[in-house]
Amino acid sequence: MIREVHVGQITELVASLAVEACTQLGDDVLAFLERAVEQEESLAGRRVLVELIENANIAREHNLPLCQDTGLAVVYLEVGQDVHLVGGDLEEAVNEGVRRGYVGGYLRKSVVADPLGARCNTGDNTPAVLHTRIVPGDRVRVTVVPKGGGAENMSALAMLIPAQGRAGAVEFVVETVRRAGANPCPPLVVGVGIGGTFEKAAYMAKHALLREIGSANPKPRLAELEEEIERRCNALGIGPAGFGGRITVMDVFVEEAPCHIASLPVAVNLQCHAARHKEVVL
């Protein structure tokens, strides 16, 4: 059975998810911050964590963005193969959703065209970066990730050689977090993509950011890797806002894929402490 879905529904969802993601801190993040206030040894770090909880309360109460950088809108669409999308161009429907969310929701427009030239603001935060995947079933999953510039700028990708192996990969991730320091607004979510190709590794690193804070990787081997990276990142001492402390990362999420016999791609996508993403299944 083919199920018809009107692209106008996707427009509406993208618009409301963008506003929601920018104004409402995730329950998993809030729970983490509340635990972290109890655990952080650094006084300066604790003060930052308390401010972030207060910030989330003010944002929710006044329907204000948590952060002024409401990001570039990264949109994931998982479209069931039994779905027939009707009513217009899907990509345009997503961009219209971004336009409505960012203009109507008083979010900041942070997209410029012609990156090497005049860098003129597009005025409505379009275009989105859209990742579409065809999956079994007749559902459509819409996920919006407003991705801020501060954390994105400190992300990195390396084409390691296979001889560098696990140790080399861990080293690269920890070094990326160390170099980033205060810039990406720690405590961070660290998304890691290992294997695949150049672009697949980067895709996985970003997609990994969608996991719930505190959730364990179902693969024990990767769960162990995530714990090791987290321990080593926290040992850097960067702390909340980079003022020094024990808590530098909220969580580390690794996705992996098979890769070429000659390759070992490792991508690290950093996400700030707001860890914004919201999704709905149609």
Added chain:
Amino acid sequence: MSRTLVTPLTEEAISALRTGDRVLLNGVIYTARDAAHKRLVELIEHGQELPLDLQGQVVYYVGPTPPKPGQVIGSAGPTTSGRMDPYTPKLTALGLKGMIGKGPRSQAVKEALCRDKAVYFAATGGAGALLSQRIVAARVVACEDLGPEAIYELRVKDFPVVVVNDIYGGDLYVEGPMKYRCSES
């Protein structure tokens, strides 16, 4: 305990500040980020007059979200300061006394702060909603065409910042993490 300071900042007030001090700023501050800095420095290089007098002033690296009807300003937290590093020493040389942002500064900026007796403050990155509540008035004073990057004059009340770089070479982003770094990193 936080100390309260009123802008414009005097050299006396600045020399009393030390890395790690918490400060509540009051008075007028100016916003400027990438595009506005580029424009200000171009004016300086061409020997033209600036749209604002920098003497004793504080610049806040921020591009706020648009205000809703009835609001003074939208969410207004700091952006990454490092992007302004190439421009900063030219502004402190003209009397700029304070900057508010987040993230570390270049060696050249740190040297300029010591030389020109200016301080670099951090506001908490990502606390844009909270910080917006401490801004009681906002108006565009220059570069209106730059949209979220226009130069605003903000009137702030008890705006919470931390001294990162003082005029004595202190750096919170170096000294803070050093206290908590463990060998296993």
